[in-house]
Amino acid sequence: MSLAVGVEIGGTKLQAGIGLRDGKLAALVRRPVDPKRGGAGIREQLPSIVDECVAKAGGSFKDLAGIGIGFGGPVDTNRGRVLVSHQIEGWSDFPLREWLQKKVQIPVVLQNDAKTAALAEATLGAGKGLKRIFYITVGSGVGGGLVIDGVPDAGQGLGAGEIGHTWVPDPETGKPDKLEHVASGWSIGKRGSRRLGRELTGADVAALAEKGDPAALKVVEESAEALAIGIGNVLALLHPERFIIGGGVSLMGERWWSPLKRSLAERYAFAPFAQSYDVVPASLGEEVVVIGAVLLGLGAR
Secondary structure, three states: OOEEEEEEEOOOEEEEEEEOOOOOEEEEEEEEOOHHHHHHHHHHHHHHHHHHHHHHOOOOHHHEEEEEEEEOOOEEOOOOEEOOOOOOOOOOOEOHHHHHHHHHOOOEEEEEHHHHHHHHHHHHOOOOOOOEEEEEEEOOOEEEEEEEOOEEOOEOOOEOOOHHHOEEEOOOOOOEEEOHHHHOHHHHHHHHHHHHOOOOOHHHHHHHHHOOOHHHHHHHHHHHHHHHHHHHHHHHHHOOOEEEEEOHHHHHOHHHHHHHHHHHHHHHOOHHHOOOOEEEEOOOHHHHHHHHHHHHHHOOO
16 A cells, blocks of 8 residues: 655754555654754755654555655745745755655655645545635744645645735734734734733743733734734635634634634624634644645655
8 A cells, every 4th residue: 555755844843754645644753953054954854854754664665655745935836846945044946856856766746834734634634525625824924725625726836825925904003014924923922022021932922811911912812813804805715615723823722712703703704705614723733734745745646
């Protein structure tokens, strides 16, 4: 039975898993990323992490249908090239698919990490059985992906569904800003630091909000409302059946989810579509990109 390796390349971690189409991983290997070593440092590890993953599962390369990669940044899926990483230097216009295929001698498929996660959730997670889902990851940045009939929409091959790069009002100035500059964990920490007068991360602000700190609560609610505006716009344009939200910010609990759903229902959802969509948490956890990348790899041949 054919297996595939799924690889996640992020700004802080490198993961590889091996599995079948059911999403269950026979082995998983995680390694930290050293940003100072740039893209070259990650590429040094790629062949060996694939080798380690295959060996850990007790398999061999002849069992592999392919390798899928979910990359943390914009990619050209048609040419198999990384366009840029906003977190790690040394990736601009890099031919990752061709480079890795030469190293491992099996087919490689390259996709953006949010689209890869979207595929996993649509196929095996919270979107299973639905025709149109829109996945959003809200972490250090904000990414998104539309999946229609089990196929991620890659636009013209350079990506699509980039909800984090849509525009919403800045809650402090009212001027337009990118959604990920308002709703991401990084932005929550930055705004919270400014309001509370000390250096805070997004997780710190969430913890303070949970304890009832009014300034922290306000920051969390503003971020949730900004995402509601973005979702409302996507709903009007694309009308997916379900929005699936993952990423660290989505784990903040009801202090975040309640204002998000309330703002959508009361203000931002297009009225004719208001009864034909829902918003739910992602279900596949920290391995969601790896699982999606396994599915990409299984389709490599």
